[in-house]
Amino acid sequence: MRPLLAISLLLLLPLTPAAADDLDHGRRLAERWCAECHVVGAETPRFRRARPFMAIAAKEGLTREMLVKFLLLPHATMANSPLSAADANDLAGYILSLGR
Numbered sequence: 001m002r003p004l005l006a007i008s009l010l011l012l013l014p015l016t017p018a019a020a021d022d023l024d025h026g027r028r029l030a031e032r033w034c035a036e037c038h039v040v041g042a043e044t045p046r047f048r049r050a051r052p053f054m055a056i057a058a059k060e061g062l063t064r065e066m067l068v069k070f071l072l073l074p075h076a077t078m079a080n081s082p083l084s085a086a087d088a089n090d091l092a093g094y095i096l097s098l099g100r
C-alpha cells in the first residue's frame with residue numbers, strides 16, 4: 001500500500017459511525033455547526049438569532065423524526081446541510097436530551 005493512501009485511511013478512522021445514538025457526537029456536531037446561531041450549551045452564539053436548543057427541545061409534540069427531517073433540509077442561512085443521516089440522528093438525540 002502506498003504510504004499516502006495508508007495515511008488517508010488512518011485519518012478517516014475516527015469518522016466511521018459509532019453507536020446508533022451517540023449523544024456526545026451530537027453535542028460535538030452541535031457545537032461545530034449550530035453554535036454560531038443557536039445557544040447549544042452555556043456559550044452565547046456570535047449571531048444570536050435562532051432559538052436556543054433547550055427551547056426547541058421543550059416544544060410540545062416534537063419528535064426525533066421531525067428533527068431529523070428538518071436537519072436534513074437546508075435551513076435559515078445555511079446553504080447546505082453538512083450533516084449525514086447518521087449525524088442528523090445523533091444531533092436530534094442530543095437536542096431532545098436537553099429537554100428531558
Ligand code: HEC
Pocket residue numbers: 029030033034035036037038049050051056067070071075076077078091
Ligand atoms: C446561520 C444561522 C444558523 C445556523 C448555523 C443553524 N441554525 Fe437552526 N435556525 C436558525 C434560524 C434563524 C432559525 C429560525 C428560522 C427557521 O426555522 O429557519 C432556525 C431554526 C432551527 C430549528 C427549528 C426551531 C423551531 O422553533 O422549530 C431547529 C431544530 C434548528 N434550527 C436546528 C439547528 C441545528 C441542529 C443546527 C446545526 C446543524 C442549526 N440549526 C444551525 C439559524 C441557524
